[in-house]
Structures are given as structure tokens and as C-alpha cells.
Amino acid sequence: MKEIISIKNEQLKKWKKLQTKKGRLLYKEYFLEGFHLVEEAYKTKQKIKIILYTKRGQTKLLNFLNQFDDQKKVFVSDEAMKSISTLSTPPKIAATVKLEEEISLKSFFGKWLFLDNVQDPLNVGTMIRTADAAGFAGIIFGKGTVNPYQAKVLRAMQGSNFHLQIIKGNLKEWIVKFKKQKFWVYGTQVNKEAISFLNLKKMANCALIVGNEGQGVSRELLKMTDQNVYIPTFGKAESLNVSIAAGILMYQISTLQ
Amino acid sequence: MKEIISIKNEQLKKWKKLQTKKGRLLYKEYFLEGFHLVEEAYKTKQKIKIILYTKRGQTKLLNFLNQFDDQKKVFVSDEAMKSISTLSTPPKIAATVKLEEEISLKSFFGKWLFLDNVQDPLNVGTMIRTADAAGFAGIIFGKGTVNPYQAKVLRAMQGSNFHLQIIKGNLKEWIVKFKKQKFWVYGTQVNKEAISFLNLKKMANCALIVGNEGQGVSRELLKMTDQNVYIPTFGKAESLNVSIAAGILMYQISTLQ
Numbered sequence A, B: 001m002k003e004i005i006s007i008k009n010e011q012l013k014k015w016k017k018l019q020t021k022k023g024r025l026l027y028k029e030y031f032l033e034g035f036h037l038v039e040e041a042y043k044t045k046q047k048i049k050i051i052l053y054t055k056r057g058q059t060k061l062l063n064f065l066n067q068f069d070d071q072k073k074v075f076v077s078d079e080a081m082k083s084i085s086t087l088s089t090p091p092k093i094a095a096t097v098k099l100e101e102e103i104s105l106k107s108f109f110g111k112w113l114f115l116d117n118v119q120d121p122l123n124v125g126t127m128i129r130t131a132d133a134a135g136f137a138g139i140i141f142g143k144g145t146v147n148p149y150q151a152k153v154l155r156a157m158q159g160s161n162f163h164l165q166i167i168k169g170n171l172k173e174w175i176v177k178f179k180k181q182k183f184w185v186y187g188t189q190v191n192k193e194a195i196s197f198l199n200l201k202k203m204a205n206c207a208l209i210v211g212n213e214g215q216g217v218s219r220e221l222l223k224m225t226d227q228n229v230y231i232p233t234f235g236k237a238e239s240l241n242v243s244i245a246a247g248i249l250m251y252q253i254s255t256l257q
Helices: A010-017 A021-027 A035-043 A055-060 A078-084 A121-133 A151-157 A171-180 A242-255 B010-017 B021-027 B035-043 B055-060 B078-084 B121-133 B151-157 B171-180 B242-255
Strands: A002-004 A029-033 A048-053 A073-076 A093-098 A111-116 A138-141 A165-168 A184-188 A206-211 A227-230 B002-004 B029-033 B048-053 B073-076 B093-098 B111-116 B138-141 B165-168 B184-188 B206-211 B227-230
Touching (some): A010 A021, A073 A078, A111 A121, A111 A242, A121 A242, A171 A184, A242 B121, A242 B242, B010 B021, B010 B078, B021 B029, B035 B093, B073 B078, B111 B242, B171 B206, B206 B242
Parallel strands (some): A002 A073, A048 A073, A111 A206, B111 B206, B184 B227
Antiparallel strands (some): B048 B093
């Protein structure tokens, strides 16, 4: 068990770098903050490299910490934790976790969410959490979509990323692959060339594509789908937030009789 | 038409104060930033007191600005706009609008959303936008719920507040009032004492109560409802974000056949 008190420690610099894409690729690790996320990572058997904890963590999470080998544990001062945390109130526990660069598809069935150029970390995180609740099998992070290992995304996913298959990839290629496997692929489109989500049919295997906050799903992808879908609006709002639209659609798909 | 160049101008101090609850109550005005919101306020006949615009606003929004009397218009320097804006990129136009302290109920019918101690500005704003899209008639901001005139809430509502009746009030009193008018009042509850949202019946007049991000709807209110409702989860996520849950429920209520 190590101890890091000084905020000038070299190790801290490394962990801080895990907040950047470059740093994550360099060290092949990412950084998790707070007990809920670290506990979910542990429960779901993610490869935890280092557990960092403060004095409060040591007192409050003793049983949890006892499950780890001493060589994995690092006691850090509050100051040191503050220096590497992205939170306004630094957590009592954090961890570095092995980044699975190439996540391969484990099971080619069920319901999938494809993210096309979705940029807001909160929107993306919330959609992954909703996908989990709706019983979806996985998510594909397409081009332009925010990185799933970014601190804000990790926080908003609340650990749901550990319950689902998470893949980064080219959506055009994945649409082709899914269609070959007889998946029904839905796009989302605001205009009425699409069909209302109320007219969806029950499908065991399907993929739903949602798109950028401003532009929606790219035209190129919309042309490749089996069916495009819209949510009617009854008031004067011009559109729905993408995470709300995705929530309504995923639950519709999951609960069709 | 006035001009404000110096950021030390007294008027700016007043507008800055409109970002606080105290300032809004003192001046009985609130502050709107950006063309979309100012335009929605104008279209929906809100009482605009002052229009502020920068050089870019003057160039890009000439036709819009021409609709206002000169005495309502104030040209401000980019610096001055920056000093009163809450945005990282200050807007080219902003406005102060009369705060309607006591918004009375205009029409006692339709579908309503009650907010019990909902604290996140983004959640609240997004729910108002969704309520608008789902054709709801109004919102009641109950105790503990974030202020509807706060900058972040105004931004997330995207002008939907101008399309709906917005009331601040005591939810216990409003539940009693609505029930007297034969409204059906739904609470939301995560546990299974409630019924699944899939078993809801079509209702022309009803109210839906959603609650605090951590605690949900208070027990006291849940006891007063006609029926409490939950959204089943099929994966491992323990719960849904409140704005997602509200979106799914409002669309279910609006689209029941």
C-alpha cells in the first residue's frame, strides 16, 4: 500500500492525464471517480488497476477496500485527490481501470442503440443509463459522438456502461453488419417522411439510430435504414431533446406487445 | 435608443441582479439571453421592457429590432454584454421581461405536470420542453423546485415556458384543487406498490407529479394521489433520470388511445 501526500507526485500527473483521450490511449487506462462507479466496475469484473482512497474513504469503505491487494491500493491526501478529480467535491475513492481498446461484439441479438455524432456528455450518459433500464443489449458510439471514457459521460452513465456492450465504430459498417444478421434498423427523423413511433411493430432484434443535437441523424445513414421513425409533437415545441426522444423510443420498442 | 459602452454603467448592475431571485423580485423583471428566447417572448406577447443588442445584433437582427420603439432599445458594447451574460459566448441580443408574479390559472383542463422539489435546472427545463411537445396545458413548480426564471432553466426550456401555463405554488393545495375539478392525479413511485405506466387509462384531464432527483416524490404527496405509477426496468439500471421518466410518462399519457 502506497501513500501519496504531495500534489507534486509523478503518479498524480499520470492519473490526471487519463482525463484526456491522449492520456487514456497512452496508458490504456481510464479514471473512475466515486464509490458508486468504482463499486459497479468491481461488481461487473472490470480490470481495476489502482484504487485510490482518502482518509474518509479509508474509514467509510473499509470492507470494500479489504477486497483489494495492498499493491493495488494507494492512500492519497485530500489535496492530492482534489488535484486529479474533475468533481467540485472530490470523491473519497477513485480507480484506474483497464481500457478495453477493442471491445468485440459478444452477442449478436437484442436491441441496440447507435449514436451518430451525439456531442453532449450528459445526453450520451443519460441515454446509456436509459438503454440499460430498457433492457437494451448494447450501444455503438459512432463518429463524432463524445468519448465514453470522458469523466462527464462516465458520471452520467452511472455504471450502466458496465451492464451493456459498448462499441466504438463506424455506423455505416455496423448498419451493414446488423442488417446481414436480420436486424431491423430504425433511423430517427423529425419530418413526416418517417412513420410515427406509435406504429412500430414488435421486433426481437433491432437497432435504433439517434443523432446529433442540432442536425439529427446524418442523411447518409437515414438512407441505409429499414425504417425511419418520428415522435409527433402536439404543442408548440419544435423538437425534443435527443435523450428524451431516445428514452421514449427505447421504451416503446421494449414494451411493445 | 441608448448606448452603453462602459462596463461600469449603473444599468448593467441592475440587469446583472436579475440573475438573482432577490433582484428579480425587486425589479419585477427577468433576463432573457439569445435570439431564440427573445423572439419566442415577443411572439407570445410577453411584456418586454428593454431590448439589448450588440453590434452583431444590430447587423443580423435589423428587421426584428425595427419592431421595437427606440426608447426600449439599448445598444451595448460586446464588453458590456459579456459583463451581464451567463453564457460563455455572450449573445448578440438579450431582453428584460416583466415577471408575472402571480400567474393565475387560465384554463382548468388538459394535462398538467407537477414538479416536487426537482432541483436540476437542466432536468426542469427539459421537462417543460417535453411537456410542451406532448401537448400538456401547464406546469406547477412546487416547493424546492428550481426557479423558472433562472438563466439555466430559461435556456433549457427553449421558450416552451411561453407556450404553457407556469404556476409556482404549494402542491398539496393544488392537488386538492385539481381533484375538486375531477382531475385524475398520478404520482410517480419507483417501487411496485404503484401500477405500471403500461396500464394507464386514457384521461382527458389529469396531473402527473414527478419528484426530486434523489428522493422522488414526497410520501406526503404520494398519499394524496388517485394512483401512483412506475416505469418497469428490464436491465440492471436502478432508476431513470427524472426528465427521461417524465418524458416517457407524459408521452404515454398523451398518446393513449
